[in-house]
Amino acid sequence: MLKRTLVAAGVLACSSAFAQAPSAMDLSRHAEINQVALSPDGKYVAMTVPTADEKETQLQIVSLDGSGKTQTLRFGRLEHVSDIVWTADDRITVARARTRPLRPLPVSLGQLFSTNLDGSDQETLFGYFRDSGSTTGRRKDQGFASVAQVIDKEPGMALVQFTCWDCGETPDTVVYKVDTRTGHRDEVERVKGTASIFFDQDGKSRARxxxxxxxxxIKIEWRKTVDGPWTEMPRxxxxxxxxxxxxxxxxxxxxxxxxxxxxxxxxxxxxxxxxxxxxxxxxxxxxxxxxxxxxxxxxxxxxxxxxxxxxxxxxxxxxxxxxxxxxxxxxFPGQLVEILSFTRDNKKVLIYTHSDRNPGAWYVVNRDDNSLQLVAEAMPWIKPQQLAPMMPVEFKSRHGETLQAFVTRQGGGAQPMIVLPHGGPHGPYDRWGFDPDAQFFATRGYTVIQVNYRGSGGQGKKFEESGYREWGGKMQDDLADAVKFAVDNKWADAKRVCTFGASYGGYAALMQPIRFPELYRCAIGYVGVYDLTVMNKAGDIPDTESGRRYLKRVLGDEKAVWIANSPARNVDKIKVPVFLAQGAVDNRVPMDQFNAMKNAMSANGVKVETMVAAGEGHGFFDPKNREALYLKVEDFLKRNDAP
CATH class of the missing domain: 2.40.10 (Thrombin, subunit H)
Structure with a gap:
């Protein structure tokens, strides 16, 4: 058994007794730590740490020798960093990043920087910088770069994969060997068009x-030997x-x-x-x-x-x-343990633990003495005993498929229920783990059901494609079948079911009472898609040719079908109270969608309550706005979830 020693905070408590429910703000705050990476020699960890006001994400270097020595590095005012990679014992590469509200973890912008532990010798490896007066910007990389592999035998050296943004619709995929200390790069591989390239441990490309x-x-190629030619890999x-x-x-x-x-x-x-x-x-x-x-x-x-x-x-x-x-x-009973990395001598291991009631924590295991150091907790104010367990379940849809779902609840008996469809819808999927939305409702007395309906990811491309052109059809049947399943198992009170969802989930939340008016007491749409005709005209998806092709694949091109499957065009069928929440500067699902739904409902005399948050995009980033949304939704449910 591993012995626990503490570096940053107390070990997570484990108790089955219900404690006071976490507050709306507790579940609205973002994680204190986004990412942790262990140095190859095991002496340090590097962490991406948001500032208190969350306007920056900084790089923090922490010594593991017990001294508490910490070095904090900034990469620019109001800048975020992500994707930590140690390229040597004393050299770190990070990506410039941006935050996404529905997934607050910073996401790379494809610009790479490197630094020594003490912040010296910072280098821009990839990025685009305009000339300023007589000063010429060193890098003019208009594209996306990511570290593909560190070359352990050559400390400081890494392979970087780069795709150009202004080189036509199908730009080359290029691999560079980069000295992360000096920024010098040499092109080592170029592929016509988009490609995924895989390398052996010496950094030689072997499959693509x-x-x-x-x-x-369209094609898979390989090098059977290190110096062999590229040939097509047998199917x-x-x-x-x-x-x-x-x-x-x-x-x-x-x-x-x-x-x-x-x-x-x-x-x-x-x-x-x-x-x-x-x-x-x-x-x-x-x-x-x-x-x-x-x-x-x-x-x-x-x-x-x-x-x-x-x-x-x-x-x-x-x-x-x-x-x-x-x-x-x-x-860590009842938790998932992921191994993130080993030191060069394999004597230390960085692990990440998480569960339905643990938002996540990072530890370093010392294999010499089986000790366990707690490095950081993502959300230390969240206590497992406050939260509800998430139970994986399976049920048969009316169309014959076995579907996966999760039920989150405290206590027993039939409870009022929230149907919580995920966004996407094609590719993303619900999984077992800490979910602040599910926990908010469950800790306030609701059963929550989350369904991996057809079209969801995690079960192969065929399952994902089975949801194409079924947004208002079989995908909605799957959600309704989940309601019946929960009622039959006496988890849900059939007379007190509401639905809440964001993005596509917002679309589904409003389509459910249209398709199945007998099932629902109320509906809540959050940054949702409500008019498929508008979706094909407004927002950042139809702005690009690839986006327009995507919409045609998943929605078809028959306008009559779009209208039939648009909540805003069918408000006369909505017989329940509705709450709509929207970000005023949402580029993915713009105000056009919110206005189409709100105006149509008002014109048809359907009860609708609204919240529009200034400065927010596709989902609310500011914890105060997230808290306000939770509180408004809670009040709305108290007034409308019962007959």
Whole structure:
């Protein structure tokens, strides 16, 4: 059993007794830490840390020697950073980032910077900087760069993949070998069009997937030997698409997460010389979400799947690293433990623990003495005993499919229920873990059900595509079937069901009482899509050719169908109270959508309450606005969720 020692805060409490519910602000605040990365020598961790006002995300370097020594680095006023990569014991690369309200974690803008531990010798590796007077901006990279791989044998060196933004609709994919200390770069690979490229441990490109303009794979190529030519990889080995791949230290074995024909991904060990493959254990029917590796650059020893309650499959449960991971799980009962990285000597391990009632914490395991250092907690003010458990369930849809869902609730008996459809809708999916929206409702006496309806991610491309052109059809049937399932299991009071959703979830929240008026007492749409005709004209999706092609794929091009499946065009069928919340500067789902819904409802005499937050985009970022939304929704439900 691992022994716990503390660096930053107390160990998370574990109690099944219900405590006072977390406040609306508790669930509105963003995490104190976004990302943690362990140095290769195990002496430091680097963390991305938002400032108190959350207008910046800074890089913090913390010594693990117990001294408490901390170095905080800023990369510019009102700037955010993400994607920490240690390229040497004393060198760190980060990406300039921006925040996204519905997912507050900063997301890379494709500009890379590097620095020493003490903030000296900062270099701009990739980015675009305009000339200023007589000063010429050093970098003119109009595109997106990301670190593809660190070359351990050459400290400070990294492979960076770059895609140009102004080089036509299908620009080349280029790989550079970059000295992160000096910024010097050499081009080492160029592929016509969009591609994913996979490298062996020496930094040699060995496999690549080429895509068309709609991001569909069109060819998979490989180098069977280090110095061999590029040839097409046999379909019997590569399947339809390789999503992730890495190589043994000798470069003779490829490990690949791939799909054979659009079904959920599987994990394979591929003998490159003999052109054979062996499927390794994973949970059938669900995408492989993670691979467990035996040390830094080591062989895989297990796979992870996060559909339902996360599943871990060890290839050999008696192996050294399987036992190590199993010991970590015992140290954190009821939680998922992810291995993020090892030190160069494999003596220290950075892990991330989280669960339905733990927003997340980072620890360093010292394998010499089995000690466990708590580095940081994402949201230390959240206490597990305050929260409700999330239960994975399965049910049959009326169309015959087995669908996955999650039920979050405290206490027993039939409770008022919130149907909480996720956004997207194609690709994203609900998963077991801490969800502030679900916890807000559950800790206030509601059962919450979240459904991975057809079209959701996590179960393969075919399942995702089964939702195409079904926004107002079978996808809505799936949600309604979940309501019946919850009522039949006596989790939900059939007379007290409401729905709440954001983005596509907002669309579904308003389509449900249109399609199934007998099921619902009220509906809440948050930055939702309400008019599909407007969606094809306004917002950032139809602004681009790729966006317009996407809309045609998922919605079709029949305007009569758009109208039939638009809440704003069917308000005469809404017989329940409605609440609408919107960000005034939302570029994804602009005010046109909100106004279309609000005006149509007002014209038809349907009761509607609204909240418009100034300065907010596609979801509210400011915790005060998030808190205000929760409180308004809570008040709305108290007045409208009962007959």
């Amino acid at each position: 997937v080429l895509y068309n303009i709609d991001s569909e794979p 019997a080995l590569a399947g339809r698409e390789i999503e992730r791949a890495f190589f043994s230290k000798d470069g003779k074995t490829m490990y690949a997460v791939l799909t054979n024909g659009g079904e959920a991904t599987s994990f394979y060990k591929i003998d490159m010389a003999n052109e054979t493959r062996e499927e390794l254990p994973s949970r059938a029917g669900f995408d492989v979400s993670g691979i467990l590796r035996a040390g830094r650059g080591g062989e895989p020893f297990g796979s992870m799947t996060d559909a339902g309650k996360p599943t871990i499959k060890y290839f050999d449960p008696t192996s050294e690293y399987a036992k190590l991971h199993a010991g970590m799980l015992k140290a």
